[in-house]
Amino acid sequence: MDKNDSFMKALKCRECGREYPLTATHVCEFDFGPLEVAYDYERIKASMTRAAIESRPNSMWRYRELLPVAGDPTVGTKVGFTPLIKADRLARRLGIRELWIKNDTVNYPTLSFKDRVVSVALSRARELGFTTVACASTGNLANSVAANAAAAGLKAYVFIPSDLEQSKILNSLVYGANVIAIKGHYDEVNRLCAEIAGKFGWAFVNVNMRPYYAEGSKSMGYEIAEQLGWRLPNHTVVPMASGSLLTKIHKSYQEFQKLGLVPEAPTKIHGAQATGCSPISVAQKAGLDFFKPVKPQTIAKSLSIGTPADGFYALRVMKETGGAADDVTDDEIREGIRLLAEHEGIFAETAGGVTVGVAKKLIASGRISANDSAVLCITGNGLKTLDAIVGHVGQTREIKPSLRDFEALLATENLAPAAAC
């Protein structure tokens, strides 16, 4: 690839199609519709073949032409290309032929899929000349902005709801970021940040940098398609907060089909939410194409967005692809976390429990057919949400350093292997 070779054409309003220059701006001046990056697909097609991609380093940047930076990325160059795991034990437990886990619990460097969007947003922010970056976050994004900004020598301000998990707060503070805790839920943090963003000339990754930022999520879909051997799964189950990831995975599949990188095939995209914050899922189940905002109340704090900005588009994607949405209670979320951990050795955060729990429901109800293939997008690491499972995953048994005590313990517990849940 040539340096400084941009495949971007413009920013374009998703509602009315008006075009804007490729600056740090995110809404259409006319109807407030979100702006999205438009690409020159003809040029991309000439540059992006399977062989070319396979020859590149194992990171999300192997799909560079489809990611919105003008030159070479300068932040997060090692992000992505996380494992796609064939989950045979979990497949048998849930009753489906072919099941895969896209494991972003081990994404680099901050153990969530947010490193994908942040590496794009900060690389682009640098190109546009910003030296201070910021975000409104439910936790994972804050961690990623803090870490990637530190590595890039950028100043960072992250805004979070004050009731976040302690580990997510520490995981931002440790990088030296300015962490501002807002007394309110995420939608209130978001509202404040929208007002701040207009004022200080910072690159707010999910406000004025959103058109670039959001595109980073597509890399998860590209990787799924490539790692499946250049094909699309019958089903993909995606957790929904704002709904952005779901729409971008759909876009990634469409782009790969359009570029001839995977065969055209029907592929259903399903959305997963927590019952305590399920505006999109409730709307989908009721057959509506709009949602009613809610006040979140769930242990899945990373999905606690009551006013999901991409909710309309997520509903449209599910409708167009024949996908479904569902939601799970806090207990079902914990069960989902344990199912994944006990069957595949992967410890996901609460959002992963949501995805597994909803997949279980969709398979049991036949909305995902038992003979099909499905990929579950697991987006964050369980070490970040330990609070949610304390007291719910068994407990240690304490004995003296004595063989006799140990034998006595085994005798009383009659050696039954831990029952699969």
Place this chain on the structure above:
Amino acid sequence: MAIEIRIPTPLRTLTNNEEIVKVEAADAATVAAAIGVLQTRFPGIQERLLDDKGEVRRFVNVYVNEEDIRFLQFQATPLKDGDQISIIPAIAGG
């Protein structure tokens, strides 16, 4: 005192870059009436906020004293002296 309407960046071209517009409570008993006053003062602003059915556009969030009007009474939400209205584009997750 009056009612303060905070204007988001994309609309400030219409308000001569005014960030905060004050309207008299007597002229704006509801959010709908306040939008009407804005339209009189800054022609063209209403169509940016409302769709052709007169509903608030789906990517526009309107708050009265930090509360989303969709949790109140939508455009019929009553206003009183000292209230603050914020108009904010929907933004992405985190």
